[in-house]
Amino acid sequence: MSLTKKIHCDKRLTSQLQQRLQNFLSFVDQEADRFLGYPCNRFFDYTPLYPFLSFPLNNVGDPFLPSRYHLNSHEFEREVIGFFSALTHAKPEEIWGYVTNGGTEGNMYGIYLAREIYPEGMVYYSEATHYSVPKILRMVHARNIMIKSTVNGEIDYQDLAETLRIHRDVPAIIFANIGTTMTGAVDNLDRIKQILKDNAITHHYIHCDAALGGMILPFVEHPPAFDFNAGIDSLAISGHKMIGSPIPCGIALAKKCHVDRIARAVEYISTFDTTVSGSRNAITPLFLWYAIHSQGIQGFRKIVRGCLEMAAYAVQRFNECGIPAWRNENSITVVFPKGPDAIMNQWQIALQGDMGHILVMPHVTKNQINLLLADITAAKEVKP
Ligand SMILES: Cc1ncc(COP(=O)(O)O)c(C=O)c1O
Structure with a gap:
């Protein structure tokens, strides 16, 4: 599929520079057809929102408070936060949040x-x-200990229990994965809470990194514990992953009582500083708001179901080709032993050690999976 669009530039750009942009457009258009290894949905259409790109919109400050900077989309940001609060079973009166520039900022x-x-x-x-x-x-000078992982990517509960036992006198801050980067594994919050209880560690904080899983688990039939229902303290979700956005974005949600401890009044913007960044993107909340209203819960459920079915298809096809691919339950991450470098690079497959994975996002088709497999098997000279 090729974008035939011609870029219309300011005449002050030389024809050479204009051609450079045109070439770059052709390049990304082509590369997007073999975009299988990263969790970013390329299916979105925010063209109705393009007029907003003509204003210096900026969501500086707390989205829930008035600000002297009026060119903001706080109103939409609040609704986006309301949607994600409901999705993650947060009690509206107890929760605060904002639209971040991605999962990393939320974490x-x-x-x-x-x-x-x-x-x-x-x-x-x-x-x-x-x-x-x-x-x-x-960066935040936090004391920390890395715990082993199991083969499927979950935290090793035995190692966690033994390590916590040694540090029972210290408050525990649990960073739980709700869908790990490489294998889509979900840490079991019930087991983690039980371990804290067994060690009588009453001073604890649980943060969930639900970068991708936060937009999958709410839409599956029997989700494991992953959200505020499980008594967590904060959670981060990426917006550009499952929902899709040309500009990275995400959602940070946290219990209000925790946020109140860090809020500082700032006269310059006449509001409270409760976010990591000062100036903040005001377009991405509009993108998310638009996606939420155009898809709705039923739309997202259908998208997630389609991705899970396609992921099951991918595992089956890999296995039929003699490649031992697998995936975790409720995961769209299909893990397999990495193939030849040139093929992995051509299909933008993320690698870690001997492992590669494809992310079966909404844009991934059976045809793409089969083309990738044909490339791998041809390179290995193994018949599918
Ligand atoms: C589990 C997990 N957490 C955090 C991140 C970082 O998110 P972002 O790229 O939105 O900053 C990623 C990115 O892939 C991820 O997979």
Whole structure:
């Protein structure tokens, strides 16, 4: 599928520069056809919102409070937060949130709140955790211990229990994965809470990294515990992953009582500073709002069901070709032993050690899966 669009540039750009942009458009258009390895949905259409790109919109400040900067989309941001609060069973009167620039910022927010509540607390996270988390822990100077992971990518509960037992005197900050990056594994919150209880650790904080899982589990038939129903303290979801957006974005949700501890009044913007960034994107809340209203719960449910079915198809086809692919329950991440480098690169397959994965996002088709398999098997000279 090729974009025939011609880019119309300001005449001050030389024809060479205009051609460069045109070439770049052709490049991304082509590459998007082999975009299987990362969890970003490429199916979206926000063209009706393009007029908003003509204004210096900025969501600086707390979306729930008035600000002197009137060119904001706080009203829409609040509705987006309301949608995600309901989706994650948060009690509206107890929860606060904002639209972030991605999952990483949402995770940073959760860790920041936890560290403010328990400055001496120890953060426990599994080795399957996203690479940005150890960096965040360094940035906020949080004490931390990495816990082993099991083969499928869940936190190793035995290692967690043994480690917590040694540090029973220290408040525990649990960084739980609701869909790990490489294998889509979901840490079992019930088991984690039981381990905290067994060790009589009453001072604890649980943050859930639901970057991708936060937009899958609400739509499956029997989801495991993953949200505020399970008594968690904060949660982060990416917006550009399952929903899709040309600009990275996400959602941070946290208990209001935790956020109140970090809020600071700022005269310059005449509101409270409760977010990580000062200036904040005002377009992405509009994108999310638009997607929420155009898809609705039923639309998202259908999209997720379609992805899960396609992921099951991918596993079956890989296995038929003699490649031992697998996936976790309720996951659209199909894991397989990595193939030849050139093929992995051509299809933008994320790798870790000997492992590769495809992310069966809404744009992934049977044809693409079969083309990838044909490339792998041809390269290995193995007949499908
Ligand atoms: C489990 C997990 N957490 C966090 C992130 C970071 O999210 P973002 O890229 O939206 O900052 C990712 C990204 O893939 C992820 O898979």
